[in-house]
Amino acid sequence: MSDLVTFSANQAIAEAPPSMGPLAVLLSLSDYYAVEAGETFELSLTIHNQGLRGAVIDVYIDETSQAFFQWCNNPCERLALEVGQSDEVRFRVTVPVQTLPGTYDYLIVVDAPDHYPEDTPLRYPAKLQVLPPVKAAINLNDATFATRPETSSEQPIILQPNTPMDVQVIVHNRSDRVDQFRLEITDLPRNWYQIVYPEGLGELGLIVESDYLALNPGVKGTIRFLITCPINTLAGRYMATLRLHSANEPNLVLMDALYLQVPPIYNLAVNTEAIIRKVKRQPALFHLHITNSGNTAREITLQAQEDQEDPLFAYQIEPLQLRIPSMTTAQATLTANPADLKKRAWMGRGHAVNFRLVADDRHSLPLPEATTAELLWERRPWWHLALVILATA
Structure with missing residues (x-):
C-alpha cells in the first residue's frame, strides 16, 4: 500500500484571498501539486465562520471534476459552525496506478444555502499533476535527461511576463545505438513556448533546421525551449510536464515537471x-x-x-x-x-x-x-x- 501524503497548512496549503463574505476558507487553491499514479493523499480545508449567525456548511468536490471526483473516497462533507468557530474538512484521494500522466482539474465548492444564500456557493478551482509511477529499477541502457535550471515546487523559475526564459534539456543517450529524441511539453498554452533542436546537416552539407535531437551512443546533447508568457498572464504558480520520446524505445517513459511562478504586478x-x-x-x-x-x-x-x-x-x-x-x-x-x-x-x-x-x-x-x-x-x-x-x- 502506498504511503499517505497529507497537504497541510504548513506544506502545500495555499490561503485563498480572504472573502468579503461570512466564510473564510484555507485550502489548496492556486498552486499545482504533483503526485505519482498509485499514490493516496489527503486534501484538507479549514473553514472559519466570520459571519453573524451559525451555519450548516456543505463542502464537496464538484461532479464536473470527473476523474478527481471518482478518486475521492467521500467527495461530500458537511459541518456546522457557530459564529467565530473554525473546523477542518479532509478529502482522501487515491489516484489509480493506471492513471495517465497529466494535469487534472477539479473544483471545490463551499456552500451554506440555508444560512448564507446570498454569499455562497464559493468555488475554488485547482489542479493536480499526476506523474508516472516510479520504476523499481532503471535499465542501464535507458536514456536520461535533466533540465537546467532545476526547479521544484518550493523553488520555481520566476517568469516575468513578456520576457523569454531559456530552459535547457540535457539528454544522455546511454544505449549502444544511435537514437533520435523529441521533446513534448504539456500543461502550458502552446503560444507560451518554442522548442529549438540543434541544427543538422542536409544534402550537400547545408545546415538545416531539425525537429529532433540525434545522439550517438554514450553522447549527451541539449534541446532548448524558450518560455514567454503573455503580458496579461495572471500571477500564480504554473507547471509544465516534459516528456522525452525515444525513436528506438517508443514505450520508454521519460518525464519531468518544470515549476514556474509568475510574480504579481500591481497597477x-x-x-x-x-x-x-x-x-x-x-x-x-x-x-x-x-x-x-x-x-x-x-x-x-x-x-x-x-x-x-x-x-x-x-x-x-x-x-x-x-x-x-x-x-x-x-x-x-x-x-x-x-x-x-x-x-x-x-x-x-x-x-x-x-x-x-x-x-x-x-x-x-x-x-x-x-x-x-x-x-x-x-x-x-x-x-x-x-x-x-x-x-x-
Whole structure:
C-alpha cells in the first residue's frame, strides 16, 4: 500500500484571498501539486465562520471534476459552525496506478444555502499533476535527461511576463545505438513556448533546421525551449510536464515537471467623471472608473475625504466594496450632499470644494496615490441677500 501524503497548512496549503463574505476558507487553491499514479493523499480545508449567525456548511468536490471526483473516497462533507468557530474538512484521494500522466482539474465548492444564500456557493478551482509511477529499477541502457535550471515546487523559475526564459534539456543517450529524441511539453498554452533542436546537416552539407535531437551512443546533447508568457498572464504558480520520446524505445517513459511562478504586478488607477459638478441644494454626482491593469484580482473599498476638519459635504460611494479581476474596469457612483445648507456662500463664486478618493486594499496590496477631484457649491442667489437685508431693516 502506498504511503499517505497529507497537504497541510504548513506544506502545500495555499490561503485563498480572504472573502468579503461570512466564510473564510484555507485550502489548496492556486498552486499545482504533483503526485505519482498509485499514490493516496489527503486534501484538507479549514473553514472559519466570520459571519453573524451559525451555519450548516456543505463542502464537496464538484461532479464536473470527473476523474478527481471518482478518486475521492467521500467527495461530500458537511459541518456546522457557530459564529467565530473554525473546523477542518479532509478529502482522501487515491489516484489509480493506471492513471495517465497529466494535469487534472477539479473544483471545490463551499456552500451554506440555508444560512448564507446570498454569499455562497464559493468555488475554488485547482489542479493536480499526476506523474508516472516510479520504476523499481532503471535499465542501464535507458536514456536520461535533466533540465537546467532545476526547479521544484518550493523553488520555481520566476517568469516575468513578456520576457523569454531559456530552459535547457540535457539528454544522455546511454544505449549502444544511435537514437533520435523529441521533446513534448504539456500543461502550458502552446503560444507560451518554442522548442529549438540543434541544427543538422542536409544534402550537400547545408545546415538545416531539425525537429529532433540525434545522439550517438554514450553522447549527451541539449534541446532548448524558450518560455514567454503573455503580458496579461495572471500571477500564480504554473507547471509544465516534459516528456522525452525515444525513436528506438517508443514505450520508454521519460518525464519531468518544470515549476514556474509568475510574480504579481500591481497597477490600479482610479478616475473620476463629473456628471453633476456644480450644485446648489441638490447632490453632486460623479462616476468612478477603477481600472486594474495588474495581473492579480483586487478587493478594495473607496472613501472620499476633504482636507478640512469640518467637511462641507457628506460623501457616499456605491458600491462601497469592489472586487476587480485582472485587466478589467469596475464602476462606482459617488454622491456628495451639502452637510449644512447654512454654510452656503453669500458672495463671490461660491465654494470650490476639493476632495480626494482614498482606496483601501483588503489584502494590504500596493495602492496608487489618492485621486483628487473638485465640485462647485454655487453661492446663494442675490434675492436671498435682499430678503436678509429687508428682514433686518
